[in-house]
Amino acid sequence: MASSTNSLLVQGYEVVIGFETHAQLSTQSKIFSRASTAFGAEPNTQACAVDLALPGTLPVMNKGAVERAIQFGLAIGAHIAPRSIFARKNYFYPDLPKGYQISQFEIPVVQGGEVSFFLGDEKKSVRLVRAHLEEDAGKSLHENFIGQSGIDLNRAGTPLLEIVTEPDIRSSLEAVAYAKELHKIVTWIGICDGNMQEGSFRCDANVSVRKPGQPLGTRREIKNLNSFKFMQQAIDFEVRWQIEQIEDGHAIQQATVLFDPDTGETRAMRTKEDAADYRYFPDPDLPPLYISEQWIEQIRSQMAELPRNMASRFQSEYGLSDYDVNQLTQSVALAQYFEKTANACGQAKLAGNWVMGEVSRRLNVDEIGIEQCPVNPAQLASLIARIADGTISNNAGKQVFDALWTGEGSEVDALIEAKGLKQMNDSGALEKIIDEVIAANPKNVEEYRNGKEKAFNALVGQVMKASKGKANPQQAGDLLKAKLA
Numbered sequence: 001m002a003s004s005t006n007s008l009l010v011q012g013y014e015v016v017i018g019f020e021t022h023a024q025l026s027t028q029s030k031i032f033s034r035a036s037t038a039f040g041a042e043p044n045t046q047a048c049a050v051d052l053a054l055p056g057t058l059p060v061m062n063k064g065a066v067e068r069a070i071q072f073g074l075a076i077g078a079h080i081a082p083r084s085i086f087a088r089k090n091y092f093y094p095d096l097p098k099g100y101q102i103s104q105f106e107i108p109v110v111q112g113g114e115v116s117f118f119l120g121d122e123k124k125s126v127r128l129v130r131a132h133l134e135e136d137a138g139k140s141l142h143e144n145f146i147g148q149s150g151i152d153l154n155r156a157g158t159p160l161l162e163i164v165t166e167p168d169i170r171s172s173l174e175a176v177a178y179a180k181e182l183h184k185i186v187t188w189i190g191i192c193d194g195n196m197q198e199g200s201f202r203c204d205a206n207v208s209v210r211k212p213g214q215p216l217g218t219r220r221e222i223k224n225l226n227s228f229k230f231m232q233q234a235i236d237f238e239v240r241w242q243i244e245q246i247e248d249g250h251a252i253q254q255a256t257v258l259f260d261p262d263t264g265e266t267r268a269m270r271t272k273e274d275a276a277d278y279r280y281f282p283d284p285d286l287p288p289l290y291i292s293e294q295w296i297e298q299i300r301s302q303m304a305e306l307p308r309n310m311a312s313r314f315q316s317e318y319g320l321s322d323y324d325v326n327q328l329t330q331s332v333a334l335a336q337y338f339e340k341t342a343n344a345c346g347q348a349k350l351a352g353n354w355v356m357g358e359v360s361r362r363l364n365v366d367e368i369g370i371e372q373c374p375v376n377p378a379q380l381a382s383l384i385a386r387i388a389d390g391t392i393s394n395n396a397g398k399q400v401f402d403a404l405w406t407g408e409g410s411e412v413d414a415l416i417e418a419k420g421l422k423q424m425n426d427s428g429a430l431e432k433i434i435d436e437v438i439a440a441n442p443k444n445v446e447e448y449r450n451g452k453e454k455a456f457n458a459l460v461g462q463v464m465k466a467s468k469g470k471a472n473p474q475q476a477g478d479l480l481k482a483k484l485a
Helices: 063-075 172-188 228-247 293-302 307-318 322-328 332-345 348-366 377-388 394-406 412-419 427-440 442-449 453-466 473-484
Strands: 013-024 087-090 100-103 114-119 122-135 139-141 150-152 159-165 201-210 220-225 255-260 265-271
Touching: 013 172, 013 228, 063 122, 063 159, 063 172, 063 293, 100 122, 114 172, 114 322, 122 172, 159 172, 172 201, 172 228, 172 307, 201 228, 220 228, 220 265, 228 255, 228 265, 307 322, 307 332, 307 348, 322 332, 322 348, 332 348, 332 377, 348 377, 348 394, 377 394, 377 412, 394 412, 427 442, 427 453, 427 473, 442 453, 442 473, 453 473
Parallel strands: 220 255
Antiparallel strands: 013 159, 013 201, 087 100, 114 122, 122 159, 139 150, 201 220, 255 265
């Protein structure tokens, strides 16, 4: 059986995936109370009377949560409902104090929209059904309790935006690419910190398989995927498991499953409920939410440049490709780093290549973000300018970059001088070296004149060796060709 769902078909089956993502909104207080949303407090120290559902308490809507939902809707090109309502989603869990969750069902605040991303160099789009506001539940703790469970209600009432897609995703790689792009959007506009380890960005994947052209298969929902690596592993296993079940003659039962990273397997947690099982009805304690066009436009005017708009601007201003601008707008900080570098050196394409290449490589090796990059945009711009004007070669540029990165020096020109990396641009001196190389390599000269291009490359290599790497390769090649003509 195939080990990955990254092709269009797996053993003749089409993979169909839809996503539900809970993004914790970056408000300082909860969605219906003034209790703190800060992470890491002692259990049950950040749950007030409203969060505990004590008799007589009433929810009050957090304006900041609504504003963040509007921001998200604007970022994905969705419709912002002028009127939306809150509902009670009824189910019993020990960590759900009220016995129901306040959510949105019939009329969500954000409707439609899409998220576009690149998978390799291919552009993909996933349609969104909705994004609705709701409160989080508490948390059941099973560790350090022999035969019992503890309940921490600090998270109860934390504001969430649940983002739901159409079943448009067709592979585990597409699923991860979509989740990464969504993560980029919510962190870019500042509505969520995106910390997956702390539960601020949690993904549920609804996975099913079918033969091409057949109706959608029965889905199983993989809950609380909190890393992109585990996300792909979980989906791959679930797809293989479902195909095996169908091939063995078993019907897939709709269920909620969990992924165990230690075994690499999913396991059923409970039978999956449908909307009717939750007995949704409008919450009588909360009036309808009205959002005026004036409010929407006020929020739009205060938002930072969106990634898709910045990518479009980078294309028009700097002449970069779709792929390049997508890579350079992975985060606000990375985009700003590139733009400062490009504007300082006037070489946008070279700047983009360096940011996507050497800079990103070193960031990955050192496991740091662009915010901690030891080479600032002004230094990188100075280095790129020296490559562009022929002072140093690209390979010499990498030596200077390494020295800047490790703190060996801070001035590009000083490092070039200290390391003797200046290219030989004196045509007279270079011609002398070329004459000596031609005289010393008659066989290669003859082979080149007989049409063997490899012989020419070998001669250029000898020139570079004789010049100790200081010859300008382009100039050396041109002079060599002229002398061999």
